[in-house]
Each structure stands twice: as C-alpha cells, then as structure tokens.
Amino acid sequence: MFGLNFDIKLGLDTDGGTWTALLFALMALVAFIIAYAIRSRGIKGHKEREHVGEPFYFGNIVPSSAWVKSGNVYWGFVKAMERYYRPVRGEHTGNANDYISWMVVAMTAIILMVVFL
Amino acid sequence: MMDINDLYVRMLLGVLAMLAAVVVGLAYKGIDRKIAAHMQSRIGPPLRQPFRDISKLMQKETITPDGAVDWIFHGMPVIGLVAALLLVLYIPWGPLSPPLKAHGDLILVLYLLIIPSLAMALGGFSSGSPVAAIGAQREMVMMMSYEFPLAIVILSLAWFYTRVLPGSAPFAFTTMEAAPIWGLVGPIGFIGAVLLLLSLVVVTPSELSKIPFDAPEAETELGGGLMAEYSGRDLAMFYIADAVKGLVMAAIIVGLFFPHPLSPIVEKYYALPLIMDQPVVAWIIDGLFFLFKVFLVLFATVTTVRVAFPRLKIDKISYIYLVPVSLMALAGTLLLYLDTLGGV
Numbered sequence: 001m002f003g004l005n006f007d008i009k010l011g012l013d014t015d016g017g018t019w020t021a022l023l024f025a026l027m028a029l030v031a032f033i034i035a036y037a038i039r040s041r042g043i044k045g046h047k048e049r050e051h052v053g054e055p056f057y058f059g060n061i062v063p064s065s066a067w068v069k070s071g072n073v074y075w076g077f078v079k080a081m082e083r084y085y086r087p088v089r090g091e092h093t094g095n096a097n098d099y100i101s102w103m104v105v106a107m108t109a110i111i112l113m114v115v116f117l
Numbered sequence: 118m119m120d121i122n123d124l125y126v127r128m129l130l131g132v133l134a135m136l137a138a139v140v141v142g143l144a145y146k147g148i149d150r151k152i153a154a155h156m157q158s159r160i161g162p163p164l165r166q167p168f169r170d171i172s173k174l175m176q177k178e179t180i181t182p183d184g185a186v187d188w189i190f191h192g193m194p195v196i197g198l199v200a201a202l203l204l205v206l207y208i209p210w211g212p213l214s215p216p217l218k219a220h221g222d223l224i225l226v227l228y229l230l231i232i233p234s235l236a237m238a239l240g241g242f243s244s245g246s247p248v249a250a251i252g253a254q255r256e257m258v259m260m261m262s263y264e265f266p267l268a269i270v271i272l273s274l275a276w277f278y279t280r281v282l283p284g285s286a287p288f289a290f291t292t293m294e295a296a297p298i299w300g301l302v303g304p305i306g307f308i309g310a311v312l313l314l315l316s317l318v319v320v321t322p323s324e325l326s327k328i329p330f331d332a333p334e335a336e337t338e339l340g341g342g343l344m345a346e347y348s349g350r351d352l353a354m355f356y357i358a359d360a361v362k363g364l365v366m367a368a369i370i371v372g373l374f375f376p377h378p379l380s381p382i383v384e385k386y387y388a389l390p391l392i393m394d395q396p397v398v399a400w401i402i403d404g405l406f407f408l409f410k411v412f413l414v415l416f417a418t419v420t421t422v423r424v425a426f427p428r429l430k431i432d433k434i435s436y437i438y439l440v441p442v443s444l445m446a447l448a449g450t451l452l453l454y455l456d457t458l459g460g461v
Binding site (some may be wrong): 007017019020023024025026027030031032036038039041042043044045046047052053054055056057058062066067068072073074077079080081083104113115 | 124128131132134136139170174175176177178179180181183194195198199202203217218219221222223224226244245246247248249250251254255257258261262284287288291332340341345346349350351354355356389393427430431432433434435436439440
C-alpha cells in the first residue's frame with residue numbers, strides 16, 4: 001500500500017520460538033475493545049434492595065468457618081500426592097544440618113550422573 | 118523485515134477471526150447441548166440457545182456482592198475473554214494459517230491458555246463468597262495438575278520435530294501442518310503419538326471445566342462455585358470466553374494431530390479438475406472439513422465424556438492428571454524417542 005517495510009524489534013526470535021510482543025500488545029488492545037464492546041451492551045449495575053449484595057450461601061448466613069483457609073488452598077493437590085508428601089514431610093525436621101546433608105547427597109548424585117552417563 | 122501491507126492484512130484477518138470465533142464457539146456450544154440432551158433422552162434446547170442466553174444475560178442486572186474486590190471482580194471476566202480471543206490469533210483455522218503465524222507460537226498458546234482459568238479463579242476469590250472461594254481453590258488445584266501433562270505433550274511434539282526435521286520451527290503449527298506427525302513416525306512412534314493425543318484428549322474437558330472435571334463449578338454441590346456470584350454481563354463474558362476456549366482447544370488438537378486437508382483427496386479420487394482448479398472451492402472444502410474435525414473432537418472430548426461420566430472429587434482429578442495421565446504422556450515421549458533412534 002505504502003511500499004514500506006519495517007522490522008518489529010520488540011519481540012523474541014530464537015531458533016525455538018517467536019513472539020512479537022508489540023503486535024501482541026496491539027492485538028490485546030483490539031481484543032479488549034471487542035470484549036468491552038460486547039460487555040457495554042449489557043445492563044450496568046443493579047437496583048438497591050434488601051439482601052441483594054449478600055453472598056450466596058444456600059439461603060443461610062455465612063458462618064466464619066465457611067471460608068477457605070490459606071492452609072487449605074492446595075487441598076486436593078496435597079491429598080492427591082499424599083503418598084509422596086507423607087515421607088517427605090518427615091524429612092523436614094527444621095534442622096539446617098539435615099537440609100545441608102540432603103543438598104550434599106543430591107549434588108553428589110548429580111555429579112556422579114554427569115560424570116558416568 | 119516485514120511487509121507492512123501483509124501485516125495490515127494479517128491484523129484485519131485476526132480481528133475477523135476473533136469475531137468469527139465468538140459466533141462459531143457459541144454455535145458449537147449449542148450443538149453440544151443439543152447432542153448431550155439427545156444422549157440423555159431429552160429434547161434439549163434449540164441450537165441457538167447459547168445466543169439467547171447471552172442476550173438474556175445482557176438484559177439482567179450485574180450484581181456486585183458485598184465485600185467483593187470491585188475492580189478484580191468486574192475486570193476478570195473481560196481479561197478472560199481477551200485471553201481467549203488472543204488465542205484465536207495464533208492457531209490455524211483449517212485452510213487459514215494462524216492470523217499472526219510468524220509472531221507467536223505454541224509456547225505463547227500454552228501461556229494464554231492459563232489466563233482464562235486464572236481469571237475465573239481470581240474472580241471467584243475476589244467475589245467475597247465462601248462458595249466461590251472453594252470453587253476458585255479447586256480451579257487452581259486443577260490447573261496445577263493438568264498443566265503438567267499438557268506441557269509434556271507440547272514439548273514432546275516440539276522435541277520430536279527438532280529431531281526428525283532439523284531446522285524446522287518446532288513450536289510452529291505450520292511445521293505440523295506441512296508434515297503431520299503420523300507420516301513421520303514408525304510403529305513404535307505411532308503408539309507414542311497416540312498416547313500423547315490421548316493425554317491431550319483427557320486434558321481438554323479439564324481445560325474447559327466440563328464434567329467429570331467441573332469440580333470448580335459443581336452446580337449441584339457448590340451452586341456454581343466460582344461463578345456463583347457472577348450475574349448479568351460479567352457472567353456473559355465468562356460464557357463467551359468458555360465458548361471461544363472450547364473452540365480453541367479443539368482447533369489445537371486438530372492443528373497438532375489432524376491438520377490434513379481434504380481437497381487433495383477429493384481432487385485425486387473424484388477427479389474434478391474443473392472445479393478444483395478454483396482455489397476458492399478447495400478453500401471451502403477444507404474449511405468445512407476443518408469445522409467437521411473440530412466438531413468430532415468436541416463430540417469425543419466434551420459431549421460424550423460429560424454425558425458418560427459423573428463428577429470427580431478434586432483430589433481424584435488432581436491424582437488422575439499428576440500420575441496416570443502424566444505417566445501416559447511420558448510413555449508417549451519415551452516411545453517417540455525410541456522411534457527416533459531408528460531400527461526399533
């Protein structure tokens with residue numbers, strides 16, 4: 001159209017993969033405009049009335065015990081890998097000497113693998 | 118160096134592809150619901166029901182729960198849809214190569230796939246509802262579990278292409294399109310490729326939060342889970358993002374494993390040179406064939422699976438992906454490796 005050539009520098013181009021970040025950002029803006037245009041066709045906000053903003057809890061008042069505690073955030077993952085975590089948890093003694101001995105053992109194993117394989 | 122005219126055309130194609138993906142994604146959702154209903158001996162909603170759902174949601178109030186983090190709660194649905202739309206730009210659509218094919222590859226697709234799920238989880242956490250927080254917690258656990266086998270599949274395929282076709286771009290869909298994996302493998306490698314395909318097939322319903330991997334939403338247990346507090350246009354955004362992501366996931370499977378066009382076969386066996394000389398005819402045939410392949414993939418990975426299986430508990434889901442599916446994907450990788458050694 002204009003007979004112009006240009007080189008987009010703001011990106012990654014390696015033997016393995018490519019990513020033109022500038023173009024990505026530009027198209028993200030276009031995608032945002034499309035998404036926003038669709039969204040703007042909907043009704044904004046809601047009429048104020050009793051109980052409208054209360055969180056859904058099957059018709060009950062939310063008890064304080066209903067929340068996911070931070071210790072349970074990964075429940076499911078930890079439960080699934082219980083057979084792995086149970087023995088590993090025992091090794092976490094809190095004693096720095098134990099951790100350093102594990103590091104020495106692991107590094108020795110890696111060096112042996114690198115030397116002999 | 119890049120021709121600016123070509124870039125303009127590609128960007129325009131990208132915009133059209135994004136708009137088309139919304140319509141086609143919703144249409145596939147309608148087909149999925151209709152077929153699932155028939156499988157359960159129900160009549161089911163009409164095919165245009167997803168469009169009606171969107172239209173209805175747009176007319177509903179958008180309620181912000183008390184205690185919600187306002188900007189995250191309303192921002193995440195838009196971000197989820199933006200990420201789903203961006204995915205469309207980097208995936209081949211049958212006879213159409215990816216709109217931005219030279220500007221991003223499978224690694225980018227892998228990252229973008231995470232964003233809609235992450236947006237849903239963040240939206241759930243920010244909603245100020247314990248039910249949504251449980252759903253969001255489950256979504257995060259599920260993501261941590263299925264991303265591992267998904268990454269193994271993508272990396273194994275890329276590694277295989279670097280071994281078999283040195284010098285090719287291993288993460289580009291165009292490489293797979295030019296030389297589909299089934300033509301490059303021996304008998305051992307064939308089994309490996311089938312195992313990788315199966316792994317991806319198992320990951321798909323989880324990526325889309327469909328039964329039996331819909332623990333984050335779990336309508337009968339959590340009343341919608343991380344979607345429980347969403348309403349109106351925000352819920353519509355997630356609904357559209359889900360439709361687009363479903364289409365994208367099926368297109369990824371087709372692009373990686375079944376990129377074959379139909380027009381050469383039609384030309385060869387039905388000898389229609391007069392018609393086939395017209396590129397537009399071949400384009401239409403390949404386009405329709407691509408849509409059919411996407412339908413088959415969605416039918417096999419979503420519709421049939423969600424009708425046939427009950428919902429699994431979150432720890433079971435996590436275990437399935439972290440152990441059996443990951444091992445299956447690793448076995449596929451090993452078999453592909455053995456295949457590249459030759460003479461096996």
